[in-house]
Amino acid sequence: MSTMTKSVALAAGLALTAVAAQPALAAKAAPAAASSTGGTIVQGLGVASFDAVIANSNAYKAAETARQTTYKAQFDQAQTRNTALNAQIKPLVDKFNADRQGGKVAQASLEQQAGAIQQMQEGGKAELQRILQPVGLSQAYVNEQIEDKLNDAVKAAMTKKNVSILISPDAILAVNGGAYNLNQDILNELNTALPSAQLVPPAGWEPRQVREQRAQAAGQQAPSAPATAPTGR
Structure with missing residues (x-):
């Protein structure tokens, strides 16, 4: 049985997965107040x-709430x-599973059914993504505004707490002592610098990654300046 046929066969009662406009960042635990990873804090x-x-951040949470109404x-x-x-899809999947389990339908026919179901799924997901594109742009726009202020917030918090080396929790393998938890300090600086963010991007706005890719492509396509021929005397 091919991979396509297996995927449909295993997904009995399969329904199209909704392309939900989830927050761009997974929900995280609230930043802890000044604390350490354990033991004496390493200066x-x-x-x-x-x-x-x-x-x-206040800007992010407010945008997430407002987006449910605005969009x-x-x-x-x-x-x-x-x-x-x-x-539309469920009856096709039910028929496919019944035909497969009955053992009387040729493999070629099963492959054809599986292909049609997969095509409908992919087309449906693409359609939902188009519908929710304004929501995705709003998420990217808010995140970019926050990220633009984050670097300065980090620097300010590090300076105030005399932190010279900042690492991610995921990067810690072992520390003989503790590291100062700077989350709340950075959050305080960020909330001060950006109390709220604009929810709706201006017309024609594109995420930073798209803008950078477009600029890079334009740079690669730009013709080089012709060499200047030497002038005789």
């Missing part, structure tokens, strides 16, 4: 999770369309 050594700081039409449209797509 000058700090630890911080930028993802946790961003996700707990309600897109959320509702996506949910309605997702329900309709599920209703």
